[in-house]
Amino acid sequence: MKNSLAVIAGLALMGAAANADVAFNANNYTANAAITGLTASGWVEILYNGGIGGNAQSLGVFAPTEPGFFDNGGMSIPGASGTTANLTVQAWVGAQTYATATVKGAVTFNQAVASWDPAAQPPAPKSGPDLTMPAFTLGSGTTPVIPEPSTIALGMLGAAALLIRRRK
Numbered sequence: 650m651k652n653s654l655a656v657i658a659g660l661a662l663m664g665a666a667a668n669a670d671v672a673f674n675a676n677n678y679t680a681n682a683a684i685t686g687l688t689a690s691g692w693v694e695i696l697y698n699g700g701i702g703g704n705a706q707s708l709g710v711f712a713p714t715e716p717g718f719f720d721n722g723g724m725s726i727p728g729a730s731g732t733t734a735n736l737t738v739q740a741w742v743g744a745q746t747y748a749t750a751t752v753k754g755a756v757t758f759n760q761a762v763a764s765w766d767p768a769a770q771p772p773a774p775k776s777g778p779d780l781t782m783p784a785f786t787l788g789s790g791t792t793p794v795i796p797e798p799s800t801i802a803l804g805m806l807g808a809a810a811l812l813i814r815r816r817k
Contacts, residue, residue: 671729671762672777674706676720677738679779683717684740686752686787691742693719697726698757699737705737713740723777728761735760738782754787 675695677684687693691713696705708726713719719740726734737757742748763777 650696670725671731671734671764672723672763673725673760674777674778674779676722676810677718677782677784680781680783682780682782682784684713684738684754684785685717686742686754687713687717687719687740688742689713689716691740691787692747693721694739695721695724695748696737696739697729697736698737699775729762729766730757732762732764734762736760736780736782737769738780740787742787746804749757751789752787754785756782756785758782 650804684693689712692710693709693713695708698705706726708724709721711719711721735757736759737755739753739755741747741749741753743752744750746756747753758781760779760781
């Protein structure tokens with residue numbers, strides 16, 4: 650009987666640990682990791698790269714507090730556990746979504762997190778480690794097109810070179 654209670658208690662603890670949430674402070678002030686090009690009309694989204702099925706899970710979209718910086722207070726990742734989380738911060742201006750923006754940027758990094766029991770009260774704002782993202786710059790969302798000479802143009806250039814050389 651004692652062994653069965655120990656096994657049940659162990660399984661319950663493992664289940665609680667597997668379903669524990671983690672918390673962190675969602676801001677880039679502490680690390681002074683400014684997002685160059687982020688204006689008051691822009692947006693910031695934090696993604697957790699380890700959601701259900703390994704897919705990225707959005708933790709929220711919010712406006713910057715001032716040019717280059719954001720502060721969304723304490724955030725949590727439901728159902729995550731451990732001491733670090735792989736996060737992506739996306740920022741953009743000039744559109745409603747990151748996918749449609751022409752000026753955007755993103756950075757992916759590992760973040761120290763603090764575990765808490767989901768059955769307990771949610772973490773108070775500013776209760777976890779500060780976001781340790783690196784600074785990055787927003788840029789054009791399109792790849793510049795570099796024109797390449799066509800096959801016909803290269804053939805004509807070669808023929809002209811042969812004619813000029815033959816006349817000499």
